[in-house]
Amino acid sequence: MYKKILIATDGSEFAGKGVAHGLELARGLGAGVTFLNVSEAFPTLAWGGAMAGYVAADELVNYExxxxxxxxxxxxxxxxEADAAGISAKSLHIENRTPAEAILDVARSEGSDLIVMASHGRRGLGRLVLGSQTAEVVSLTEIPVLVVR
Structure with missing residues (x-):
């Protein structure tokens, strides 16, 4: 059924639930996994102030x-964790992208047939202001997505 599973994680405790579910599924199916972590671009609001060019350059290097x-x-x-469970796995870190864009691109390039990710379950104004990377992935992908809550 699923042979190449993409597991997206931000390293949070909540995302760990997605990793655990993805690994359990991969073990049961004999699938390989690709772990993905994405770092977004340095916040542009940090570039303000008279000395911004000098200070922000150091902050950018530290951030990266x-x-x-x-x-x-x-x-x-x-x-x-994958090695301990006997699951074939590789890892990717994508920089300067939004998580949803990177997840969708990596799923395509890796030939993934399932994406596993956690949803923080934000509601109301929090979801509106912060956006939902999970909702974006679900709405734009052509492959199944397992959302772990």
């Missing part, structure tokens, strides 16, 4: 280095 380090930690943990 921190994002890479965090992604490595998250993805290494996911890969170790």
């Amino acid at each position: 280095e921190s994002a890479r380090k965090y992604a490595r930690e998250v993805l290494d943990k996911c890969k170790a």
Whole structure:
């Protein structure tokens, strides 16, 4: 049924539920997985002020280095869980993209036949203001999405 599962994670405790579900499904089906972590672009609002060009450049470098380090930690943990379960897995970190765009692009390029991701379940104004990456993936993809709550 599913042979290539894309598991998107931001490393949060909640996203860990999606990782666990995705790994359990992959183990049961004998599927391989690709773990994906996405770091969004440096916030443009941080570029304000008279010394913005100098200060923001340092902040940008720190932001990117921190994002890479965090992604490595998250993805290494996911890969170790997959290895322990005997599941074939690889990891990808995509930088400077919105999570939904990166998830959709990676699903296509990897030939994934299922996307697994967690939904934070925001409602009302929080969903309106923050947007929903999960809702965007669900509405724009052509392959099944398992949303874990």
